Amino acid sequence: MNDVLEQVETLTREALPELVALRHDLHAHPQLGYEETYASALVQRELKAMGVAFESGLAETGVVGWITPDGEAGRRDAIGLRADMDALPIEEQTGLPYASQHPGRMHACGHDGHTTVLLGAARVLQQVRRALPRPVKLVFQPAEEGGGGADRLVKAGVLTDKVGRHHVACMFGLHGWPRLPLGQVATRVGPLLAATDNVFITLSGPGGHAAFPHVTADPVVCAAQLVTALQAVVSRMVSPTRPAVLSITTVHGGDAENVIPDRVALSGTVRTTDGDTRRTVIERADHTAKQVAAAHGCGVEFRLEMGYPVTQNDAAYTRRVMRMAEGLLGEGRAVELPEPVMGGEDFSYYGRHVPACFVFLGMRPAGKGTAADLHTPAFDFNDDAIGAGVELMCRAALDGDAHG
């Protein structure tokens, strides 16, 4: 085994200059979810050059490759390695030579880095495929940022032999994490990231002259009361030991100083890390909206948009991954997070069907107190994290005792 890991290290080091160039190419050509034709074509071109079999056009732009070892190992269920390819509607302000060439589009979540890491792993694993204990499925998915690309791929059969020839026994994925130092990995057993649901509330009632409020229902005053009342959902209706967020983030109503509008629209997001709390927050928010509206004589419409499920890390598999990461990065460099992060990830859809593990890959340069955060115009994936990402994915694939 050690021989193979040394080989992985050497092959990764040799591949790095080309991988960095690929990452910059991807970074310069960001596209939104389900429109990632550039990344999709680049991935297909690279897999073809490596001699890795693949299927394309899955959930629009998705690509799934597979590497099958000879003999008995090739008949086992596969490990799935996942990368996402989409960018965000943000105007880049990094000033980098390889900055986005597409106005209003930017790889501000580092998915260019994830795609590069998985291409690097594909390249190395293809060269050491004789040592693979099971097949590897390389999942390049579209539309993580709100489009639910993972959900569509799962529905298309990506975890079965309908896509990419092999059934999947377990899934592994990573996300570059600017708050974590380079050379570290962080994750946790159980919920790692939150469920992300959106709520849309419309209050309506007769508007009118601002000087005659008594003949209106004034949805503005009702909205003000409701925003405040909703704060009691998390603070008074959910156990203080359960993580939950309910943020009202948009308020729209009215056009003139002297007119009471007949409608105010609110929207916001709900983040929770278990099903009971998720149900409680949504039910109580709905109830509060109806009761506050009734008290003001307003009509109300409460609409829920269910988002991604909780990203659950399988206990046994995650402990294996932590040991594996420590073996690669050194003692104390695989950090167990004490609590979940309230962001969301559509990697969660894979974990609903097979044991899954998602980890954060450190990207903060040594000596720097902070690095630009995800989803900001100054963010850039740190190229110095590519090598560790590739080796981690390779080690996950070479781990013979994982599930199945």
Ligand SMILES: [Zn+2]
């Ligand atoms: Zn993101």
Ligand SMILES: [Zn+2]
């Ligand atoms: Zn992301």
